[in-house]
Amino acid sequence: MAEYFLDIEYKDITYKEEEVNFKEFECCTFNNCNFSQCVFVAVTFIDCTFNDCTFSNAKINYVAFRTVTFNRCEIKDVNFAMCDKLIFEIAFNDCVLDFSKFYTLKIKGTSFTNCSIIAVDFMSTDLTEVVFENCDLYRSEFAKAIANKADFKTSYNYTIDPKTTKLKKAVFALEGIKGLLYKHEIIVK
Numbered sequence: 001m002a003e004y005f006l007d008i009e010y011k012d013i014t015y016k017e018e019e020v021n022f023k024e025f026e027c028c029t030f031n032n033c034n035f036s037q038c039v040f041v042a043v044t045f046i047d048c049t050f051n052d053c054t055f056s057n058a059k060i061n062y063v064a065f066r067t068v069t070f071n072r073c074e075i076k077d078v079n080f081a082m083c084d085k086l087i088f089e090i091a092f093n094d095c096v097l098d099f100s101k102f103y104t105l106k107i108k109g110t111s112f113t114n115c116s117i118i119a120v121d122f123m124s125t126d127l128t129e130v131v132f133e134n135c136d137l138y139r140s141e142f143a144k145a146i147a148n149k150a151d152f153k154t155s156y157n158y159t160i161d162p163k164t165t166k167l168k169k170a171v172f173a174l175e176g177i178k179g180l181l182y183k184h185e186i187i188v189k
Contacts, residue, residue: 002042044084065090075100081121152176 007027014034024044034054044064049071056076064084072094081103088105093113101121111131119139127147138157148168152158158179160167172180 002044064088069093070095079103081105 002022002024004024005026005028008025009029009031010033011031012033013030015038017037017039018041020035020038020043021041022043024046025048026046028045028048030048030050030053032052033050035058036054036056037058039059040061040063042062044066045068046064046066047068049069050073051071053070053073055078056074058078060078060080061082062084064086066087067089069091070093073092074096075092076096077099078097079101081101083105085106088107089110090107091111091113092115093111094115095112096116097112097120098116098118099120102125103121104124106126107130108126108128109130110127111133112135113131113133115132115135117132117135117137117140120137120141122140122142122145124144125142125146127142127145127150129149129151130147131151132155133151135155136157137152137155140158142158142160142165144164146166147160147170148166150167150170152160153171153173153176156176156179158176160180162180167180
């Protein structure tokens, strides 16, 4: 059975490979913690907040994120695709998510605010009503994704093929429209 921790603040901790395994954290706050060495197994975070934490290269295959917020975190090259899909609710503010993967996840309504999302894999992801607010989406992949009602209007550097991505009622700014036309070699001035 998992160890249970409620309403605890953790600060300036560098976690070892298996240190958080088989634990459940609820209403906890993690400040300036480093999880990059972790290989997570059976870990649950419920209503938790991560501030200024590092997850880059962490193996989070068996993690449950249930209403979790990441603020100013570095989360490079992390594969979210194998996370527990039951009540998977996350939000990212001022984070670096470059080279991470959300392949096939359902992340409806997720908000990405002021994030670097370079070369992120959103292939076959359900992005319905996701908000990308002021995010750099350079080389991120959206093939076979469902981005209906997604909001891209303040984001930039995206290239999305409307033939392979569902975009019904998605919102784009006029200056970003070239990211939808790149495949057709149309020049917009």
